[in-house]
Amino acid sequence: MSVHIGAKENEIAERILLPGDPLRAKFIAENFLEDAVCYNEVRGMYGFTGTYKGQRVSVQGTGMGVPTISIYAHELLESYGVKTLVRVGTCGAFHEDVKVRDLVLAMTSHTDSAVNRIRFNGLDFAPAADFGLLKSAYEAAESAGMPVHVGSVFTSDTFYRDDEGATAALLTKYGTLAVEMETTALYTLAAKHKARALSILTVSDHLVTGEETTAEERQTTFRQMIEVALDTVIQY
Numbered sequence: 082m083s084v085h086i087g088a089k090e091n092e093i094a095e096r097i098l099l100p101g102d103p104l105r106a107k108f109i110a111e112n113f114l115e116d117a118v119c120y121n122e123v124r125g126m127y128g129f130t131g132t133y134k135g136q137r138v139s140v141q142g143t144g145m146g147v148p149t150i151s152i153y154a155h156e157l158l159e160s161y162g163v164k165t166l167v168r169v170g171t172c173g174a175f176h177e178d179v180k181v182r183d184l185v186l187a188m189t190s191h192t193d194s195a196v197n198r199i200r201f202n203g204l205d206f207a208p209a210a211d212f213g214l215l216k217s218a219y220e221a222a223e224s225a226g227m228p229v230h231v232g233s234v235f236t237s238d239t240f241y242r243d244d245e246g247a248t249a250a251l252l253t254k255y256g257t258l259a260v261e262m263e264t265t266a267l268y269t270l271a272a273k274h275k276a277r278a279l280s281i282l283t284v285s286d287h288l289v290t291g292e293e294t295t296a297e298e299r300q301t302t303f304r305q306m307i308e309v310a311l312d313t314v315i316q317y
């Protein structure tokens with residue numbers, strides 16, 4: 082057991098999917114994994130281990146934001162020896178080429194979180210995706226016929242901003258694709274532990290055009306993203 086995860090040693094697979102929403106973890110376990118067993122209910126942050134195409138895979142909710150994903154990623158890496166971590170999340174699109182329901186693969190992430198400045202004594206660390214995972218996910222998305230974009234995202238500590246789109250406009254000018262709230266922490270902690278990480282995100286809304294998805298559309302795209310993530314993770 083670790084502080085926030087109630088699993089015993091060996092109950093968590095070396096490969097894991099990480100949705101922000103714990104109920105999404107339950108949905109993935111019930112709909113995509115075989116013989117899934119729940120290993121964590123601490124704080125309602127569900128975690129399950131099962132198999133996908135014969136390979137052992139876990140899925141763990143992380144909560145929203147850098148502090149909460151940092152806790153779960155740290156404990157998974159440090160206490161359970163997890164080696165391959167794939168975030169399956171949602172994001173808000175910035176870039177005009179990115180549409181709602183498209184897939185975004187985060188090659189790197191900018192952030193307004195101070196965690197890495199604190200960690201690196203003021204230096205600006207550049208968190209990066211694992212190239213193998215990124216390549217495999219891109220190929221899986223293309224072969225599934227999904228619109229997919231690869232580039233930088235913005236990991237923000239703030240969901241509700243007061244700047245009337247100024248940050249989004251500036252980051253878009255510099256090619257940023259979308260905003261979400263966890264990738265910087267995931268990539269940094271994976272680097273620290275010599276593990277692989279990737280964030281695969283579906284676009285839930287467009288922050289410039291105001292376009293949104295219906296619940297039904299979100300569900301379909303979400304299913305496709307999970308298949309891409311699982312087909313990617315079992316290769317490692």
Ligand SMILES: O=P(O)(O)O[C@H]1O[C@H](CO)[C@@H](O)[C@H]1O
Binds near residue numbers: 100102144146172
């Ligand atoms: O859908 P998830 O994985 O939670 O990701 C996005 O959604 C949450 C905000 O609604 C943040 O966690 C953001 O990163």
Ligand SMILES: O=c1cc[nH]c(=O)[nH]1
Binds near residue numbers: 171174240285
């Ligand atoms: O606008 C959005 C949508 C999803 N996730 C975010 O962090 N922001």
